[in-house]
Every structure is written in structure tokens, then in C-alpha cells.
Amino acid sequence: MSKTMNNIGVLTSGGDAPGMNAAIRAVVRSCSFYGVSAFGIYEGYKGMIENQITELDARSVKSILQRGGTILKSSRSPDFKTVKGRKTAYENLKKNDINGLVLIGGDGTFTGAKIFSKEFDIPVMGVPGTIDNDLFGTDYTIGFDTATNVVVECIDKIRDTAESHNRLFFVEVMGRDSGAIALRTAVASGALDVVLPEETAPLEDLFAELVKGEANQKTNKIVIVAEGNAIGSSLEIAEKVKAKFPHIESKVTILGHLQRGGPPSCADRVLASRLGVAAVEALLKGESGLMVGLINDQISYLPFAEAINGKTRLNEELLRISKVLSV
Ligand code: ADP
Numbered sequence: 001m002s003k004t005m006n007n008i009g010v011l012t013s014g015g016d017a018p019g020m021n022a023a024i025r026a027v028v029r030s031c032s033f034y035g036v037s038a039f040g041i042y043e044g045y046k047g048m049i050e051n052q053i054t055e056l057d058a059r060s061v062k063s064i065l066q067r068g069g070t071i072l073k074s075s076r077s078p079d080f081k082t083v084k085g086r087k088t089a090y091e092n093l094k095k096n097d098i099n100g101l102v103l104i105g106g107d108g109t110f111t112g113a114k115i116f117s118k119e120f121d122i123p124v125m126g127v128p129g130t131i132d133n134d135l136f137g138t139d140y141t142i143g144f145d146t147a148t149n150v151v152v153e154c155i156d157k158i159r160d161t162a163e164s165h166n167r168l169f170f171v172e173v174m175g176r177d178s179g180a181i182a183l184r185t186a187v188a189s190g191a192l193d194v195v196l197p198e199e200t201a202p203l204e205d206l207f208a209e210l211v212k213g214e215a216n217q218k219t220n221k222i223v224i225v226a227e228g229n230a231i232g233s234s235l236e237i238a239e240k241v242k243a244k245f246p247h248i249e250s251k252v253t254i255l256g257h258l259q260r261g262g263p264p265s266c267a268d269r270v271l272a273s274r275l276g277v278a279a280v281e282a283l284l285k286g287e288s289g290l291m292v293g294l295i296n297d298q299i300s301y302l303p304f305a306e307a308i309n310g311k312t313r314l315n316e317e318l319l320r321i322s323k324v325l326s327v
Contacts, residue, residue, distance in 0.1 A: 005123070005284055007037045009053065009098040012070040013044030013077075013105035013112075016260055017129045017143025019268035020070040020104055025061040026276025027102045027127075032058040034284060039098055043073045044105070045080035045112060048089035053096050065269055068146075068262045074105075080112050083119075090120045098122070100283040102276070106130035106141070107308045110291060114304035123288035125279040126304060129272075131260060134178035136310025137302030138293025142275065145267040147174070147259045148184050154255055155189035155222060162220035168210070168241070168250040172234035174259050175226035179314055181259070182226035186322045192221045194322060195237065197228040198314045206237070207244055209326070214248075216327070274299065 010027045012020045024040070031038035040060075042052035064071055079085035093101070103113050104127040117124040128135045131147035151173050162169045171191075175181050179196030186194035193209040195201075206223065213221050225234040232240070234252045241250055264272070271294060278292045278299045291307040293300050302310075 005036065005100045007039060007096070007098045008100040008102060008280060008283060009039045009041050009093060009096070010072070010102045011041035011044050011048065011104065012072045012074045012129065013103060013109040014074060015106060015130055015132075016070050016074045017131045017141070018068040018146040018260065018262060019142035019264035019272040020074075020129045021064040021067050022264055022269045022272035023104050023127050023129060023142055023276040024070065024072060025064055026273045027280055028056045028061045029058050030277045030280035034280065036280075036284070039096060040072050043075040044109070045077035045085075045089060046075040048092060049077065049079050049085050051092040051095070053092065053098070066263050068260075068264060076108075086116055086119060089116070090122070093122055101125070102127060102279045102283070104129040104142070106132065107135060110304045110308050114289070114308070117289045117304075123283055123286070125282050125287065126291035126307070127272075127275045127279050128291060128293060128307075131181065132175060132178045133180040134312050135291065135293070135307050136312050137291055137295070137300065137307045139295055140267075140271055142268055142272045143260070143264070144180065145271070146262060146265045148181055148188065149265050150259050150262055151181060151185040151255060152188045154253070154258065155185065155191075155224075158253055159189070159220055159222060162222065165249070166219050168221040168223065168248050170223050170225055170234040170238050170250060170252045172225045172227055172252070172254040174255075176228035178312065179226045179229075180312075182224045183315060183318050183322065186224045187318050187325070189222060189224070190325065191224045191322070192218065192326050194224045194226075195229045195231055196226050196314065197230070200230050203231050203237075203240055206231075206241070210241065210245065210248065
């Protein structure tokens with residue numbers, strides 16, 4: 001164990017995700033377990049620059065395991081992208097005697113972390129907290145399981161009304177660059193089709209699925225649309241479908257920020273707890289510049305650059321079976 005590591009700071013940054021609180025709790029409680037002080041840095045990198053830093057003990061994080069959002073709050077900080085901003089942040093860490101950091105966030109947060117840990121001599125570990133599941137080096141990111149459960153619950157409700165009126169529903173889900181939420185929920189909710197950012201399938205493919213659905217006498221049709229796809233928004237797609245098939249009545253539901261809220265699922269609580277403990281243990285062993293992840297249910301570590309730049313791939317098996325099952 002490193003002798004000098006006695007004050008560890010923790011923050012949440014970028015897009016919030018259910019389970020971030022469970023990760024904060026795991027970091028603070030691990031510090032307590034190993035006899036190290038923990039400091040909460042509020043509002044992500046912004047709070048590091050503004051010196052919004054408070055010591056937390058094991059009891060400060062009671063009853064947050066089951067709460068969505070993040071008690072430390074999150075933000076996007078343009079100032080952290082500047083050398084001056086990062087220098088101020090470093091000086092504040094020094095003022096508070098913080099000599100280790102755990103950053104909970106997504107690829108933007110780790111891009112900042114990679115730069116910061118090269119510029120300054122403070123060891124940094126990353127914990128993947130984003131609903132998008134778009135980070136290389138971990139099978140799952142914190143928040144993804146909860147967000148997909150929310151989507152499936154909503155679609156179950158939408159299906160009831162779709163069935164009653166023989167309607168087609170376009171359901172838009174989050175995922176600007178990643179179709180992970182869309183694809184998983186398409187399989188879990190029995191969608192007729194799914195429109196993904198990673199695929200450049202033409203609109204005609206969707207038209208063909210709709211024709212097939214009609215021919216197979218499907219009375220309710222759910223099409224899941226990831227927000228970042230190449231064809232257009234769910235509203236634009238619905239317009240195009242209406243122009244082509246005026247007799248098909250369709251509705252659009254954009255789930256939006258519903259997907260970020262609510263109590264984290266059991267899977268996200270366990271994932272966040274495991275990753276939070278592993279991040280602190282790695283710092284205490286003298287590691288730095290790594291994202292902790294879970295691969296095949298085992299804790300793993302990957303340099304920030306690889307986590308950010310590595311290509312996450314669409315789950316080809318899910319894609320294939322989504323087509324098999326929508327027959
Ligand atoms: P996420 O971590 O969820 O991907 P963002 O992309 O908004 O969220 O990134 C979170 C924060 O990380 C940004 O507001 C910024 O402060 C920091 N960050 C992102 N990119 C850089 C960069 N190139 N240099 C320094 N900091 C960065």
C-alpha cells in the first residue's frame with residue numbers, strides 16, 4: 001500500500017447515471033475501511049476549479065445506495081478544457097491535501113482525466129458511469145441496466161395502448177453515438193424494428209419491415225429509434241412513414257430524461273459497488289491513469305486512452321436475434 005496516499009477525492013462528471021451514488025458510497029466506505037480520508041468534490045470538474053470540496057465519512061453516504069442521480073451533483077466544465085482551469089483545479093487539490101482521485105463519468109470525463117494526470121502528479125482512477133454503455137474495456141457501464149429497465153417498462157405501457165388501437169409507435173431512446181440502449185431494449189420489448197446510429201440501413205429497410213408486419217397481421221408495432229441515427233429523429237421518421245403509408249396510424253414517444261432517473265437496479269448497485277471499491281484499492285496499490293471495468297464478471301483495468309479510443313461494437317448476436325424474433 002502506498003504510504004503517501006491518505007486523502008482521496010471523488011467526483012461525478014458529465015451525464016448523470018443511476019448508480020453513481022452507489023459508486024460514491026463505495027469509494028467513501030472503502031476509504032474508511034482502509035483508514036484513508038475521503039473528500040467529495042461537488043459539481044464535477046467545475047467544483048474542483050471552484051474549490052467545492054468537503055470531507056465525507058462513512059456515515060455521510062448512508063441511504064444513498066438506492067437513490068438515482070448523484071449527491072455530489074454533476075456538470076460540464078468548459079474551464080477544465082483550459083490549462084489555466086486545470087492548474088487552478090490542481091492547486092485546490094493541493095490546498096486540501098488530496099493526493100488521489102476517483103472520477104466517475106463517461107468518455108469526456110476520462111479525456112479530461114487523461115490530460116490532467118499527464119500534467120500533474122496526482123494519481124487518478126476512473127469509474128465508468130454513463131447510461132450509454134459506450135466505453136471500451138468494460139462489459140457494462142453504471143446506469144445502463146437501470147436505463148434499459150426504464151425503457152422496457154415504458155414500452156410495456158405503450159404496447160397496451162398500441163394494441164388497443166392497432167397503432168404503430170416510434171419510441172425514441174437515448175444514444176447519440178451508441179445503439180446499446182436501443183438494441184437491448186428492442187430485444188427485451190419485442191420491437192418490430194430498431195434504428196441504430198451504428199447502422200446505415202436505408203429507410204426502405206424500415207418500410208419493408210412495416211409491410212412484413214402488416215402481412216403477418218401484427219396488431220401493434222413498436223419501432224425503437226436511437227436519437228443519433230442517420231435517418232433522422234423519431235418525428236422525422238414518422239413523417240416519412242406517413243407519406244409512404246398514409247393508412248398506417250402512428251404515434252411518437254420520446255422518452256428523454258426519464259431514462260436517467262429512478263432508483264438504480266440491483267445490477268447497477270452491485271456493479272457500482274464493485275467498481276468503486278476496486279478504484280480505491282488500485283489507488284492504494286499505486287496505480288494511476290486507468291479506468292476500472294468489468295469484463296466477463298471480473299474486475300479489469302484499462303488506460304484512459306484505450307477506454308476512450310477503443311471501438312465498442314454493436315452486439316451482433318442481439319442484432320441478429322432481434323430480426324429473428326420480430327418475424
Ligand atoms: P461524459 O463524461 O459523460 O462523456 P462530457 O463529455 O460532458 O461527459 O465530459 C465531462 C467533462 O469532462 C467536460 O465538461 C469537461 O470538463 C471534461 N472534458 C471533456 N473533454 C475534455 C478535454 N478534451 N480536455 C479537458 N477536459 C475535458
